[in-house]
Amino acid sequence: HVAPPPRCAVASRAMSAEAPLGVTPAAAAAEGEEMVAVVDEMAEEAAVWCAVHGLVVGDRAEPHFCHHLQRSGTLPGVGLVHAPFALLPTRFPASFWKQARELAPIFNDLVDRVSLDGEFLQDSLSRTRQVDDFTSRLLDIHAKMMEVNKEEDIRLGLHRSDYMLDSETNSLLQIELNTISSSFPGLSSLVSELHRRTLLNRHGKVLGLDSKRIPQNWAATQFAEALSMAWTEFNNKSAVIMMVVQPEERNMYDQYWLINHLKESHGVKTIRKTLAQVEAEGQVLPDGTLVVDGQTVSVVYFRAGYSPNDYPSEAEWRARLLMEQSSAIKCPSISYHLVGTKKIQQELAKPNILERFLNNKEDISKLRKCFAGLWSLDNEEIVKTAIEKPDLFVLKPQREGGGNNIYGHDLRETLVRLQKEQGEALAAYILMQRIFPRASLTHLVQGGVCFEDLTISELGIFGAYLRNKDKVVLNNQCGYLMRTKVSSSNEGGVAAGFAVLDSILLT
Numbered sequence: 001h002v003a004p005p006p007r008c009a010v011a012s013r014a015m016s017a018e019a020p021l022g023v024t025p026a027a028a029a030a031e032g033e034e035m036v037a038v039v040d041e042m043a044e045e046a047a048v049w050c051a052v053h054g055l056v057v058g059d060r061a062e063p064h065f066c067h068h069l070q071r072s073g074t075l076p077g078v079g080l081v082h083a084p085f086a087l088l089p090t091r092f093p094a095s096f097w098k099q100a101r102e103l104a105p106i107f108n109d110l111v112d113r114v115s116l117d118g119e120f121l122q123d124s125l126s127r128t129r130q131v132d133d134f135t136s137r138l139l140d141i142h143a144k145m146m147e148v149n150k151e152e153d154i155r156l157g158l159h160r161s162d163y164m165l166d167s168e169t170n171s172l173l174q175i176e177l178n179t180i181s182s183s184f185p186g187l188s189s190l191v192s193e194l195h196r197r198t199l200l201n202r203h204g205k206v207l208g209l210d211s212k213r214i215p216q217n218w219a220a221t222q223f224a225e226a227l228s229m230a231w232t233e234f235n236n237k238s239a240v241i242m243m244v245v246q247p248e249e250r251n252m253y254d255q256y257w258l259i260n261h262l263k264e265s266h267g268v269k270t271i272r273k274t275l276a277q278v279e280a281e282g283q284v285l286p287d288g289t290l291v292v293d294g295q296t297v298s299v300v301y302f303r304a305g306y307s308p309n310d311y312p313s314e315a316e317w318r319a320r321l322l323m324e325q326s327s328a329i330k331c332p333s334i335s336y337h338l339v340g341t342k343k344i345q346q347e348l349a350k351p352n353i354l355e356r357f358l359n360n361k362e363d364i365s366k367l368r369k370c371f372a373g374l375w376s377l378d379n380e381e382i383v384k385t386a387i388e389k390p391d392l393f394v395l396k397p398q399r400e401g402g403g404n405n406i407y408g409h410d411l412r413e414t415l416v417r418l419q420k421e422q423g424e425a426l427a428a429y430i431l432m433q434r435i436f437p438r439a440s441l442t443h444l445v446q447g448g449v450c451f452e453d454l455t456i457s458e459l460g461i462f463g464a465y466l467r468n469k470d471k472v473v474l475n476n477q478c479g480y481l482m483r484t485k486v487s488s489s490n491e492g493g494v495a496a497g498f499a500v501l502d503s504i505l506l507t
C-alpha cells in the first residue's frame with residue numbers, strides 16, 4: 001500500500017512566471033501560494049471532469065480496508081476512481097508527431113506480411129522456445145495451425161506502437177509494437193478532451209497554452225469502428241463480438257468505452273468472457289463456427305491472454321486453441337500475437353530482414369530510422385559491453401504488460417548469472433539500447449491528490465488494419481496514447497501503476 005504523495009508544494013515552470021526584479025520575498029511567497037491554490041483548484045476540477053465523463057478505473061486500494069473495493073475489478077460500477085492523469089498536456093514536437101503517425105500503416109502492413117511467414121516466426125523463436133515456457137505454448141498453437149494449413153482470410157490488427165524521444169540523438173525511437181491487448185484506446189481519447197477543457201477554461205490564457213495545439217484523439221471511436229468493420233466482413237447479422245477479458249480487470253472502463261461505441265454507433269453486441277468461460281461454454285461447430293454461451297462469435301478481441309498469469313491451468317490453453325481453430329476473426333491471431341514479441345522485434349531490426357517482407361524502399365528506411373539498438377544474447381561482444389555499462393541497456397524477456405524488464409545493477413547480475421548457467425538460458429531475453437528522454441516537471445494527479453515531479457513520456461500511436469483476402473479494408477493510424485511517468489521509475493505501465501495518462505501539446 002503506497003502512502004499518498006504530498007500535495008502540490010511547488011508551482012511548475014510552465015505556470016510560474018519569472019519573478020520580476022524588485023519583487024519582495026513576501027510578495028513572491030504570496031504569489032507562490034496563489035499558484036498552489038490555482039493548481040489545487042485545477043486538479044479538483046479535472047478530477048470532477050473525469051468522474052462525470054467516465055475517465056475512470058477500478059480502485060486498487062487495499063480491499064482489507066474497504067470491503068466493497070474488493071469487487072472494483074470484477075463488478076462494473078463498483079469502487080471507481082479517476083484514472084491517474086497529468087494535469088496539463090506535455091509538449092511534443094509536431095515533426096515527431098507526424099513521423100510517428102506515418103509509421104502506423106507501415107507497421108500494420110509489416111505485421112501482416114510477417115504473420116504469413118510461419119517458418120520465419122518458428123525459426124526466429126526456436127531458441128527462445130527451449131527456455132521460455134509461455135512462448136513455447138504459443139508456438140505450439142501456431143505450429144498446429146501450420147500443420148493443418150489454417151488460413152485466416154479476414155485479418156484484424158489493433159496495434160499500438162510506442163515511442164520515446166531520445167535526447168542524445170534527438171530522434172524518435174520505438175520502444176515496442178503491441179499486437180495484442182493494446183490498451184487505453186478508450187480512456188486516452190478522454191484525456192485529450194480533459195486537457196482541452198482545462199486550457200479552454202480561464203487557466204489556458206493565464207498559462208499561455210493554446211488548446212488547439214492538442215490534437216484530436218479518436219482512438220476509442222476508431223477502434224470500435226475497426227471492430228465493427230470486421231464484424232461486417234464476417235457477414236452474419238446475428239453474430240456477436242467477444243472480448244476475452246481477465247477475471248479481475250481494473251481497466252475495464254477502457255474496454256467498456258469500446259463496447260459502448262459498438263452498441264450505440266454500430267448496433268453490434270459485445271460479450272465479455274474469460275478464457276476459463278470460453279473453455280466451459282465454447283465449442284467449434286463442424287463448419288468452423290465458434291459458438292460461446294449459445295452465441296455465434298464473429299470477432300474474438302483479446303484483452304487478456306498476453307501473460308502467463310492469464311493461463312493458470314490447461315483449461316485456458318484449451319480455450320486459446322479452440323478459438324484459434326475456429327473461423328472467427330481473431331484480434332490478434334496467434335501469428336499476429338507472435339509478431340509482436342520482443343524477439344521478433346529484435347529479429348526484424350537485423351540487416352536485410354525488413355527487405356524480405358516489404359518492397360517499398362522508403363517505407364523500409366522510415367521503419368529503420370525508428371529502430372533502437374536491439375541485440376540477441378548470442379552476441380558475446382554486446383553481452384560483455386552490457387555487463388560493463390548496464391545503464392546503457394534494457395534487458396527484456398518475452399513478456400507484456402509492464403514490470404518485466406531488467407535495468408542497471410540487476411541487469412549486470414542477471415547477465416553474469418545467465419552466462420554461468422550453461423545452455424540456452426540467455427535465449428529467453430533480448431538486449432535493447434536504453435533510450436533517454438529529456439525530463440521535465442509535471443503535475444501528476446493520482447487518487448485525487450496532485451503532486452509535482454520530474455517526468456519522462458512515452459507516445460503510443462494506435463493503428464488499425466483489416467483485410468479480407470486480397471482487399472485491404474482498413475490501414476490507418478487511430479489516435480494516440482501519451483503516458484508520463486516519474487523519471488526515476490524504469491517501467492511505464494499505467495495499469496501497472498507506474499505512469500499517468502497524458503496528452504500532447506504540439507510545439
Ligand code: ADP
Nearest residue numbers: 176394399400401402432433434435490491492
Ligand atoms: P511491455 O510489453 O511490458 O510494455 P516495454 O518494452 O514497453 O514492455 O517496456 C516497458 C517499459 O519499460 C516501457 O513503457 C518504458 O517505460 C520502459 N522501456 C522499455 N524499453 C526501454 C528502452 N529501450 N529505453 C528506456 N526505457 C525503456
Ligand code: MG
Nearest residue numbers: 176178400401
Ligand atoms: Mg507490450
Ligand code: MG
Nearest residue numbers: 162175176402
Ligand atoms: Mg510497453
